[in-house]
Amino acid sequence: ITHLARTLADARGAQHALARQLITVQEDERRVLARELHDEMGQTLTALNVTATHLARHANMLTRDAVAECATDLRREIRTCGEQLRAMLKTLRPHGLHAAGLAQTLRELVLGWRARHTDIDFELDLPMQLPDVGELLSLTVYRVVQEAVTNVVRHSGASLCVVRLAVRTGGLVLEVRDDGRGLPEEGATWHG
Structure with a gap:
């Protein structure tokens, strides 16, 4: 009974942690x-507001070309706002994970990092066929x-990052490796 009580207390402690x-x-x-x-969407919305305010205040004095230029600015800022929103939504919930599947969603994630960080070479190694492992x-x-x-x-300060997903008996094996500097000695262990 004492052993069970200790095990239960440990399990509750782990659950609380x-x-x-x-x-x-x-x-x-x-x-x-x-x-x-605040930083990204806020700036874009402020730019939209400035252009719209300019149009409203000077509508009767603006030439057609000036109005067209303001409209072009508004469209550009709205497009930027949409791109920022899509990026944030993808961070919160990867679009298409349920429809396109895990492999395609991982490809899009790695392609996104390739586009943003040209100083790191990202490689993705996936099997030809992934089993249906469920949404969770x-x-x-x-x-x-x-x-x-x-x-x-x-x-990491890495120049190469390799993401590898393999199918093994009983499940998947995921490996993310880089050629960076690694953890400092005092930070090499994890306590969870």
Whole structure:
């Protein structure tokens, strides 16, 4: 009975630690989203407002060419706003994961990083056929790759990052490797 009580207490402690960790992750995501909304969308919306205000104040004095130029500016800013919104939504929930599948969604993720960081060579190694692993596991694999690649970009100083997903008996094996500097000695262990 004592052993069972200890096991139960350990399990409850682990459950509480996981709950705290989940809250921390959610708050981190909210903080990043709030910063992106403020920094990126805020600037774009301000530019839209400035152009619209200019049009409203000077409508009767503007030439056709000036109005056309303002309209072009508005369209460009609206397009930028849409691109920023799509990028943020993709961060929150990868579009097409359920429809296109895990392989295609991982390809799009890696292509996105290739487009943003030309100083890191990103490689993606996927099997010809992935089994249907369900939405929850697909989302989990996607999030792990997303976080790992983000850490490579932010912290590793790498010139190469390889994302490899393989099918093994009983499931999938995911590997994200880079040629960066790695963890410092004091940070080499994880306590979860």
